[in-house]
Amino acid sequence: MQLTKERDELLSSNHDLIKQTDQLRQEKNEPLKSIHGMEGWIYYQSNLYFISSEKKSWTESRRSCTERGADLIIINNRQEQVLGSSEPNGHRGENCALTYSPGWADYPCSDRFLWICEKRLLK
Structure with a gap:
């Protein structure tokens, strides 16, 4: 029993x-x-990334990202911060940063470049 x-x-x-x-x-x-x-999005390490194929200003790029429920990619680890620590430095109205191999440069925010959106899946 x-x-x-x-x-x-x-x-x-x-x-x-x-x-x-x-x-x-x-x-x-x-x-x-x-x-x-989500066509055009890339999944990597619990985040989604959208890499643009058209050039836009910082404001236009950010708007495109927010319309997709995301934001412009944010540099959020120490290695990336060290590389970009001096840019943008605000000289001559250059308040936006652009990354390229091997480093960083600052440009006026009205200049047009390709951009990347980042959407965090896990908080």
């Missing part, structure tokens, strides 16, 4: 764990499902 009761409890517990595992798998895959419908 006791063994039957313990078996039934274990079966019930196992069933609950299977349901929880299925739920977690579904939640984990939910952001990836939404990516498939």
Whole structure:
């Protein structure tokens, strides 16, 4: 009698764990499902990136990103910060930065360049 009761409890517990595992798998895959419908976006390290094919000013670029539910890419790690620490420096109205290999340069924000949007999936 006791063994039957313990078996039934274990079966019930196992069933609950299977349901929880299925739920977690579904939640984990939910952001990836939404990516498939986002043409032109690249998924990398839990973020989405949109790389433009047309040149725009900083203001126009930012507007294009916000219309896509994103923002212009933000440099947010130490290695990237060290590379760009002196630019933009505000000289001669050059308040926007442009990255290129091997470094950085600052330009007037009205100049037109290609741009990248970043959308964070995990907060």
